[in-house]
Structures are given as C-alpha cells and as structure tokens.
Amino acid sequence: MPTHMGYPGVYIEELPGTVRTIASVTTSVTAFVGHTRRGPLNQPVRITSFAEFERRFGGLTSRSAVGYAVHQFFGNGGAVAVVVRVARSGTGEEARVVLDSTEGHSACPVLEVRAKEPGVWGSGLRVVVDHDTAAPDSTFNLQVLDPRGGARESFTGLSMSPGHGRFAETVVNSASALVRVKALDEDRPDPSGTVSKPFAAELPDLGVELKVKIGDVEREFTLHEPDHDGDPPTDVTGLALLLERKLRALPDAPGKHAYAGAEVTAFGRRIQVVAGSTDPDDVVRFIGECANDLGLEASVNPPVFPLAGGRDGDPPGPRDLIGSESGRTGLQALRDVADVNLLSLPELAAYDSTESMVTVVSAAEQLCRQQRIFLLVDAPSAWGSVDAARAGIAAFDSVRDGHAALYFPQLQLTDPLTGRLRAFPPSGAIAGVIARTDGERGVWKAPAGTEARLSGVHSTTVALTDRENGLLNPLGVNCLRSFPVAGPLVWGARTLAGADDLSDEWKYVPVRRLALHIEESLYRGLRWVVFEPNGEQLWQQIRLNASSYLNDLFRLGAFKGGTPREAYFVKCDKDTTTAADIERGTVNVVVGFAPVKPAEFVIVKIQQIAEESALA
Structure with missing residues (x-):
C-alpha cells in the first residue's frame, strides 16, 4: 500500500515480479593447463582468440602441447578458453x-x-x-x-x-x-646513451669537426656550417636538434638504423644522445678533444639496457599439474574461475608411464566433480594400434567416471612451425567441436557424427574400420574416424563410465553435460532463496522459477517427451521439505528430466515384398 495517502483519489504503486529468471550458464568454455612459452604462472587467464594466446603466452613452441591444443580449439569453433601456465617447480627464472x-x-x-x-x-x-x-x-x-x-x-x-x-x-x-x-637505493639510475656535461649559459663554439662512433661504425662531420646550417643555435634545445639532424644525415652501416634513427634530447642544461637501435652494442661515443670541449664524453652508456638470464621452466610433471589446493597451483587454480565447462590436459598423452597419467586424471576428475566440469582425456601416444588400445584401457578402470571421456587415436596435422605432418593429442580439437556443436544445436546434442568434422586435420594416426570401432566403443573409448568425402570425424559419444559392462546411467557425453549445465544454472539461479522464509509461498516460487527454466530447455529440444509433464518435473512442497527440515533451515528441491540419448545404433530392416498373384 502507498506509504502516505493525503487526498481522496487513485494511487499507483509498482510491485516487484514474483518470477526470478534462471539464466543458462556457459557450456563450452575450455580450460587448458600445462606448459607455455610465457605467461603468469598458476594464474587462469581468459582469452578469446589464438592471437590473444600469442600475445599473452608466446604462441606455439615445440615444447608445448598446450599451444597446439589451443590453436586447434579455436580452429574448430571454440570461442572462449582459460589457460593456466604450469612449469616444473624451481626451473623457470625471470630475465x-x-x-x-x-x-x-x-x-x-x-x-x-x-x-x-x-x-x-x-x-x-x-x-x-x-x-x-x-x-x-x-x-x-x-x-x-x-x-x-x-x-x-x-x-x-x-x-x-x-x-x-x-x-x-x-x-x-x-x-x-x-x-x-x-x-635498491634512493639515487636515480643513469640515463641511456651519451649524456653531456652541463652547458654554460653561453654555448661554446659549434663550428668544430666531430668524430662519432656508433658500434663499429665511425664517422666525421662538422657540427655547424654557417653556409649550410644558418645561424648557430643559442640554447641547449637548438643544439640538440642540430646534432640530431647531423647524426641522422650520416651514412649507416648496411642494414642498420643506428645513425638514421639517432635521437638527441635536451633536458635542463644537458643533452642525451641515443643510437636509433635496440642493440646494446650500439654505444654512441664522441671522440677527440673537440668532443671533450663540448662535454660529450661525460657519461657513456648503451642506448638500451638489456634484460638477461631468463629461463623457460621445464614442462610440468604430474605433481606440478595436480598442484596444491591451498596454494591454488596447477589444476587447483581453476577453483577460483566461475565459468569453466571443459578441461583439456594435452601433455598427459606423452607420458611414458600410464600410472602417472591415471594419477593426474584421477585428480582432475575430482576437481571436475566439485566444479561441474567435463574432462577430455587424450589416449596415450603409445597406443599405436587397436590391440594396444584394448590392452591399455584396463589401466583406466580406476578412473571410469561420468565426468570424463577418452578419445583415440591421435590426429595428424600440419605443424605450423615446420610445415610437416605431426601427431597431436585430440582434446583441443575435440573441445572446439563441442563448442561448435553447442552453439549450433545445443549442449544436449552429442558432439559426434557427420556434423562433428575435425577442421584442419589431415588424418588420424590409426585408421579404424567399422569392426575395429566395434571393439573399442563397448569399452568406453570414443573413436576418431576418417570417411570418404566427410573427412576426419568424431565417431563416439561415451563417457569413461560408458562401457557396456558398467551399465552406468551417465553413459553418454551429452546426457552428462546436460545434467551439469542444469545443475550449475539452478545453483546460480536459486541463490536468492537463501534466508527467505521457508514456507509454501517460497516453495511455490521455486517451483515456478525452476519450471520456467526447464520449459525453455524443453521447447529447444533438450528433453524427450511430447509434453512438459513427460519431459521434466520440479517438486518442492511439504513432501520434500518436512517440518524437521524447516527446523534445520533446509528446503529440498527435487528436479527430474528425461534426457534425449543419442541414436548410437541405427538399424534399417529391409524386406522384399513378393509379387501378388493375379487371382488375389
């Protein structure tokens, strides 16, 4: 009701709406953790293009699988990445x-x-x-x-x-x-280049022959020639301009810019002369008695002070990648990032020890469960055949989880640094395909099939047949195949928990990712509920808000069923939240949905119809 009514009439008051919108969160922001050429250590950096990766992390290097993975991610449709640079402890050093x-x-x-x-x-x-x-x-x-x-x-x-x-x-x-x-001290650092002594109020005679040497190149010139230079300068600024013009007119060494780009600056009663070069060896030296009379031998330094001693850190080991939760290093640096949906660790594929690889995958899966992230696992590079993959997959039995998917084999791409074909772990390209699929179809669409083409890929390291694919798919291994015309494709959509023997409810990648998407969206969208009065009015608002969000997904095709009742439900009432729950300050919301599972096996039955007899 209006706070004050002073006259008979109609009063208007705006009331807040009872429906709070639950917004869908991101689905394909991919985190890459590992070695890069440069960049802040153990700090997540969000980038939106490979050009930005080059600026922040130094671009491609043969020592960094992460650089190539990021390159393939953006090349296959990725839009946003988070990069965490990790190096072996104690091996990197700043210049x-x-x-x-x-x-x-x-x-x-x-x-x-x-x-x-x-x-x-x-x-x-x-x-x-x-x-x-x-x-x-x-x-x-x-x-x-x-x-x-x-x-x-x-x-x-x-x-x-x-x-x-x-x-x-x-x-x-x-x-x-x-x-x-x-x-280190309160004195200021000396200037670069050659700095003169202070000039008196009246400048000395400038019609002198000067010798100057920049690097190994020595030249002679007359500082002021009345016939060519007009009246001599009367102040230090004019002297600086004259000297700069004279130096730039001198012939340079082939391919050098030391004389042509020389700079002379006046400050106070002094001048500073710097070679037009970033080579610290291009020191400007004025030689002879005339130079001494002009005070040009007072202080001689290189044109630039070079930093030195920088060392790239060695690629991280398993412990470095896993990192410390308290120190937020390695993988644990992602705990402070709000929007990360996929995780790629391309360096693991090159590990000699499968045990070390599984150790990191286990730690990564734990982080993914807590942060609602999906892990993309690269098959070990040692898996050079189908038999090797069938024998090696048993090592991953301890990490068969619905929050991860494994892809085999590696991809053959042209290395931009050498122009030659080279094998690469596929997780970066897979993440790009997932991002592209999410944008075009939705997170509920399996990132596999004829639409999941791997751009820029020449071939796979192991050419798989249908029969060989049939041996790996029941084991929860997603195969990468090459087909005529279509080219290289992602041809599998199972999680590591998707082996037939496990009969896990999180068998398929799109089902698991859709659930993570719904969980995170509801987690953020229902924060307003905290500290609200716990009663029927609150429960009704929760049901309304959550149902509105799920209905939007239903209309987009995320669930199966012909009606909303068949596709999802939201339950929040006295049956889910008892009197004892209310006493404890708890409100329970039960949400159910019917996911659309991918059509993994398409069976076409053909029957020949016999010609009917003429008497029929």
Missing part, C-alpha cells in the same frame, strides 16, 4: 637487469628491473632511461621495449623516493604488463 647510478660519484646499483614472468622471452626486453622531465635534477623517465612483440611502455616523472607520489616501484609495478622493478 633481469640492474641499473646503476653515478650521481654519488661512485657507481652503485639503484634499480632492479625484472621481467614480469619467467622465461627466455624476457631476455628480449630492453629498458631506456632519460632525465627529460619537469624536474630533470631529481626525477627520470623509464621506457620498456619489447622489440619482438612490438610492445612499448612509458613511465614518466618517476622518483626513487618512497615518499614521492611517483615512486618508481609503485607506479611501474601497478601498471606494467612487461616488468617489475625493485628500488
């Missing part, structure tokens, strides 16, 4: 450089710069320092260059004083995607 300062008359280390992530990639980073700031006597600028990736970061007006508002450690570490810095 670093320590910058010195001579402002205190004796060189001392003042600033350590480290690559943000371990790996050889960090050894390609370059750091440039200059003092061209609003306060050139106390602050400095820092640039970080990544010549390989093309990234460039610039931080201006930095101070080495912890109390300053632009304290270098605080500013850089909060904003840089490439490096981390650590202040």
Whole structure:
C-alpha cells in the first residue's frame, strides 16, 4: 500500500515480479593447463582468440602441447578458453637487469628491473632511461621495449623516493604488463646513451669537426656550417636538434638504423644522445678533444639496457599439474574461475608411464566433480594400434567416471612451425567441436557424427574400420574416424563410465553435460532463496522459477517427451521439505528430466515384398 495517502483519489504503486529468471550458464568454455612459452604462472587467464594466446603466452613452441591444443580449439569453433601456465617447480627464472647510478660519484646499483614472468622471452626486453622531465635534477623517465612483440611502455616523472607520489616501484609495478622493478637505493639510475656535461649559459663554439662512433661504425662531420646550417643555435634545445639532424644525415652501416634513427634530447642544461637501435652494442661515443670541449664524453652508456638470464621452466610433471589446493597451483587454480565447462590436459598423452597419467586424471576428475566440469582425456601416444588400445584401457578402470571421456587415436596435422605432418593429442580439437556443436544445436546434442568434422586435420594416426570401432566403443573409448568425402570425424559419444559392462546411467557425453549445465544454472539461479522464509509461498516460487527454466530447455529440444509433464518435473512442497527440515533451515528441491540419448545404433530392416498373384 502507498506509504502516505493525503487526498481522496487513485494511487499507483509498482510491485516487484514474483518470477526470478534462471539464466543458462556457459557450456563450452575450455580450460587448458600445462606448459607455455610465457605467461603468469598458476594464474587462469581468459582469452578469446589464438592471437590473444600469442600475445599473452608466446604462441606455439615445440615444447608445448598446450599451444597446439589451443590453436586447434579455436580452429574448430571454440570461442572462449582459460589457460593456466604450469612449469616444473624451481626451473623457470625471470630475465633481469640492474641499473646503476653515478650521481654519488661512485657507481652503485639503484634499480632492479625484472621481467614480469619467467622465461627466455624476457631476455628480449630492453629498458631506456632519460632525465627529460619537469624536474630533470631529481626525477627520470623509464621506457620498456619489447622489440619482438612490438610492445612499448612509458613511465614518466618517476622518483626513487618512497615518499614521492611517483615512486618508481609503485607506479611501474601497478601498471606494467612487461616488468617489475625493485628500488635498491634512493639515487636515480643513469640515463641511456651519451649524456653531456652541463652547458654554460653561453654555448661554446659549434663550428668544430666531430668524430662519432656508433658500434663499429665511425664517422666525421662538422657540427655547424654557417653556409649550410644558418645561424648557430643559442640554447641547449637548438643544439640538440642540430646534432640530431647531423647524426641522422650520416651514412649507416648496411642494414642498420643506428645513425638514421639517432635521437638527441635536451633536458635542463644537458643533452642525451641515443643510437636509433635496440642493440646494446650500439654505444654512441664522441671522440677527440673537440668532443671533450663540448662535454660529450661525460657519461657513456648503451642506448638500451638489456634484460638477461631468463629461463623457460621445464614442462610440468604430474605433481606440478595436480598442484596444491591451498596454494591454488596447477589444476587447483581453476577453483577460483566461475565459468569453466571443459578441461583439456594435452601433455598427459606423452607420458611414458600410464600410472602417472591415471594419477593426474584421477585428480582432475575430482576437481571436475566439485566444479561441474567435463574432462577430455587424450589416449596415450603409445597406443599405436587397436590391440594396444584394448590392452591399455584396463589401466583406466580406476578412473571410469561420468565426468570424463577418452578419445583415440591421435590426429595428424600440419605443424605450423615446420610445415610437416605431426601427431597431436585430440582434446583441443575435440573441445572446439563441442563448442561448435553447442552453439549450433545445443549442449544436449552429442558432439559426434557427420556434423562433428575435425577442421584442419589431415588424418588420424590409426585408421579404424567399422569392426575395429566395434571393439573399442563397448569399452568406453570414443573413436576418431576418417570417411570418404566427410573427412576426419568424431565417431563416439561415451563417457569413461560408458562401457557396456558398467551399465552406468551417465553413459553418454551429452546426457552428462546436460545434467551439469542444469545443475550449475539452478545453483546460480536459486541463490536468492537463501534466508527467505521457508514456507509454501517460497516453495511455490521455486517451483515456478525452476519450471520456467526447464520449459525453455524443453521447447529447444533438450528433453524427450511430447509434453512438459513427460519431459521434466520440479517438486518442492511439504513432501520434500518436512517440518524437521524447516527446523534445520533446509528446503529440498527435487528436479527430474528425461534426457534425449543419442541414436548410437541405427538399424534399417529391409524386406522384399513378393509379387501378388493375379487371382488375389
């Protein structure tokens, strides 16, 4: 009722709706866990394209099965992936450089710069320092260059004083995607390149012959020629522009840009000369008495300070992949990610020991049960024949679970790095096919059949016949087949619990994944129920909300049955929630659905009809 009624008339009040929408969650966000060239260790990173994977994780490398799996995922229709970089403990190392300062008359280390992530990639980073700031006597600028990736970061007006508002450690570490810095002293680092002594108010004679050497290339020139250069500059800024023009006009070494790209900057009463190169050997040196008179021999440093010592971590072992739940490392890093539906561990296929592989699969299945994720297992690469697969599948008896599916054999694809055919674990491509199928048909459609084509695949490592497929399918092994015209296809849709001998209710991949999808959607969509009064009004709202959500799935074809009553039910009343439950603060909701199981065997019966007699 309106809070205040002051006059006779009609009052309008809007009431909140009683139906809360239960939204469907994602179905095909795939997590890839394992070794990559670069990237943050044990931190889930969401990406939406392989180009983003290249930027964040360094792209393909022959040592990383994860890189190829991600490439195949996006190539087969995948849209969103979560990548967790894992390395063997203690084997990776960040590239670093320590910058010195001579402002205190004796060189001392003042600033350590480290690559943000371990790996050889960090050894390609370059750091440039200059003092061209609003306060050139106390602050400095820092640039970080990544010549390989093309990234460039610039931080201006930095101070080495912890109390300053632009304290270098605080500013850089909060904003840089490439490096981390650590202040070792309160003196600021020396600038890059050659820095002059302070010029007096009146500039010295500039009509002098100068000798300059950049790297191994030495040149001579006249700093100021009245006939060609006009009036001489009268301030330090004009001198810097003149010197830069003269240096850039000098002939360069073949294929070099050291002279052509030289930069001369004026700050305060000084100038800084830097070669147009990211090669630390291209040091600018002015030679001779004239250079000394101009103060151009005061401080000589390389044009860039290179980071060095980066080491890629060794590929992770079983313990590294399993990780620590308390430390959120390895697989356990996924516990903090809200939307992950599929999990791929492509490195397991190369393990020499099936026992080690099963150990990781067991830990992964435990995580999948708790987080409502579906695991894609690659058959061991050692399974080079049908007989090997039939003999080896017994090792997986201890991990036969409805939250996982195993695919055999491996795929033959052209390696983008070498241009040659190579065998790859199939889970990345399978995840892409699943994502494509979910988008086109729905999570209830089996990701197999003539629509489940494996894009970019040349062939499989083992060519399977119908008879051989018939030996593996009853064991819960999903086969990958090549058919004329259709090409390579996914030709199986069973979980690891789908062996005929087990008679498990979660026999089929689409049934298990549909159940996970419904569970997660209801889990999130019914959070509003917590702390609501536990009575008939609440139960009615729950039934209405859940039924509305399930009816949407029914209309899309997710369930079998001709009517909603035949397809699903939602029960939440005094039969499911007793008086004792209410006393304990519990409300029980029972949801049932009739899944559409895939038509795994299609039987066509043909009968010849005898010609009827003329007398009939």
